[in-house]
Amino acid sequence: MQNNQTTSSSINKESGVITSAEIICEDVTRQFSDASKPAVDHVSFKVAAGDLVVMLGPSGCGKTTLMKMINRLYEPDEGNIWIGQDEIHNLPVNQLRRQIGYAIQQVGLFPHMTISKNISVVPRLLGWDAEKIKQRSDELLDLVGLPKEYLKRYPRQLSGGEQQRVGLARALAADPAILLMDEPFAAVDAINRDRLQCELLEIHRKLHKTILFVTHDVEEAFRLADKIIIMESGKLVQYGTPMEIVSHPANKFVEELIGTQNLLRRLSLLTVQSVLDAQQGMVMQSNAAQSDNTVIRPDDDLRNALSMLLGRGSNALQVVDKSGQVQGEIRFNDLRNALADHTTNE
Ligand SMILES: Nc1ncnc2c1ncn2[C@@H]1O[C@H](COP(=O)(O)OP(=O)(O)OP(=O)(O)O)[C@@H](O)[C@H]1O
Numbered sequence: 001m002q003n004n005q006t007t008s009s010s011i012n013k014e015s016g017v018i019t020s021a022e023i024i025c026e027d028v029t030r031q032f033s034d035a036s037k038p039a040v041d042h043v044s045f046k047v048a049a050g051d052l053v054v055m056l057g058p059s060g061c062g063k064t065t066l067m068k069m070i071n072r073l074y075e076p077d078e079g080n081i082w083i084g085q086d087e088i089h090n091l092p093v094n095q096l097r098r099q100i101g102y103a104i105q106q107v108g109l110f111p112h113m114t115i116s117k118n119i120s121v122v123p124r125l126l127g128w129d130a131e132k133i134k135q136r137s138d139e140l141l142d143l144v145g146l147p148k149e150y151l152k153r154y155p156r157q158l159s160g161g162e163q164q165r166v167g168l169a170r171a172l173a174a175d176p177a178i179l180l181m182d183e184p185f186a187a188v189d190a191i192n193r194d195r196l197q198c199e200l201l202e203i204h205r206k207l208h209k210t211i212l213f214v215t216h217d218v219e220e221a222f223r224l225a226d227k228i229i230i231m232e233s234g235k236l237v238q239y240g241t242p243m244e245i246v247s248h249p250a251n252k253f254v255e256e257l258i259g260t261q262n263l264l265r266r267l268s269l270l271t272v273q274s275v276l277d278a279q280q281g282m283v284m285q286s287n288a289a290q291s292d293n294t295v296i297r298p299d300d301d302l303r304n305a306l307s308m309l310l311g312r313g314s315n316a317l318q319v320v321d322k323s324g325q326v327q328g329e330i331r332f333n334d335l336r337n338a339l340a341d342h343t344t345n346e
């Protein structure tokens, strides 16, 4: 298959640098020599440039193996992988990895290097001058919400959550076209994970990077994803928006994984934004919010929306973003529609 897409990457008009690129996996398969079945089994999907796609599945289903094939830490036995226009096996490995930022659960900061040195590993390899590196390090620390004083510290002088932020800054340092994130927040406590998820969404909104994010945490997947890939035993079993997956789970495995038998659980997995996206065409004009006691945020979940509708006895809630702009409206009917068609063939 040729990758003839014309929208496979987006280019920063000022710098000419590719800021995000699509990822295509076609029939990708990998079997380890001592295993009875493939760890990744004929997996095909496309992540559009600028999308945040979450790969979700239980331990051992092949998520890390697939990620490692995208940056060529492992080679596939079969199949092709494209980043933008390039099949990755046609690129020198260094050139490929320059386009990819990789963040993992163990962070992997170099303990004997300061935060400044850790962040600038790739820019230094690329031969950037000292001034440009300093400017970029300051900018990145700001982006991930850490004070500049941290540049002089060593990793052991930071908390687990702070180290994850540095890991994210390092992955973004050379402005890669895509970010691969393998359970980057799994080892941090719930409060820090919540903050890191907010920051990642904010960074994604600002930078529009293509992000492939691995987790086995269902809530995390639904909170972050534009689209979700669900994996089971090396196979891709469903790929869709959170709304599509909750309203049409592909099989019993998906139903059980996300707990869709329970109505409140299903509502808690969907954001208000996903309803606005599904409403397309009915989008209201942006106005300043008139009242804040019947409003809900786009990133609130639908379980909250239901409880506000019931609690206030109102028929509709205004959806208002952080800056006070009205983004739309959400009604009981929208909640009903989000729960509709929940049937499987099994
Ligand atoms: N280097 C390796 N050699 C042999 N088998 C491996 C290797 N790496 C992974 N596997 C096997 O491949 C399968 C998939 O592993 P993988 O690490 O991709 O799972 P995962 O979905 O990332 O799981 P987790 O959520 O626990 O991180 C597992 O059965 C694992 O034991």
Ligand SMILES: [Mg+2]
Residues within 6 Å of the ligand: 063, 064, 065, 182
């Ligand atoms: Mg893994």
